[in-house]
Amino acid sequence: MAKLDVKISQKVLQEMLANHGVLLFETLNYHWNLVGKEFHDYHILFDGQYKQLFENMDLIAERIRAIQGQALGSMKEFLATAIIKEDTKATREPRQMIIRLLAQYEKMIEHIRDSIGTLEAKTQDYGTRKMLEDLIEQHEKTAWMLRSLTEK
Numbered sequence: 001m002a003k004l005d006v007k008i009s010q011k012v013l014q015e016m017l018a019n020h021g022v023l024l025f026e027t028l029n030y031h032w033n034l035v036g037k038e039f040h041d042y043h044i045l046f047d048g049q050y051k052q053l054f055e056n057m058d059l060i061a062e063r064i065r066a067i068q069g070q071a072l073g074s075m076k077e078f079l080a081t082a083i084i085k086e087d088t089k090a091t092r093e094p095r096q097m098i099i100r101l102l103a104q105y106e107k108m109i110e111h112i113r114d115s116i117g118t119l120e121a122k123t124q125d126y127g128t129r130k131m132l133e134d135l136i137e138q139h140e141k142t143a144w145m146l147r148s149l150t151e152k
């Protein structure tokens with residue numbers, strides 16, 4: 001009977017939760033502060049993205065609880081745990097926002113890919129692995145859409 005080593009899964013999921021928290025705030029910042037003639041389109045785009053990130057955070061945090069962990073719940077912990085770093089440079093220009101978001105999504109995708117590899121090699125946590133596989137597919141789609149906006 002295979003017992004689950006939850007420590008590895010918990011670490012991976014905490015990093016994932018923190019990454020989503022950082023990106024959620026970055027996306028909200030852009031949603032609120034962008035300016036220019038494309039305001040409406042990007043405001044709506046970022047609206048959909050932050051809602052998706054928030055939904056993911058809830059799923060990830062509940063998965064942490066389901067495997068006996070304690071979900072991170074403070075901004076300080078999020079910033080200390082996130083693999084992606086918070087973008088604190090101000091911009092109000094939509095194209096800059098898209099470029100910065102794309103870079104963050106690409107880092108998140110790399111982190112998820114590495115994490116799936118770690119889970120495959122070291123645990124039998126099929127539930128967490130399935131969740132990460134769904135997340136990577138979703139983020140790759142978002143990255144494609146962001147990348148398409150940068151290519152003219």
Ligand SMILES: [Fe+2]
Binds near residue numbers: 031047
């Ligand atoms: Fe809004």
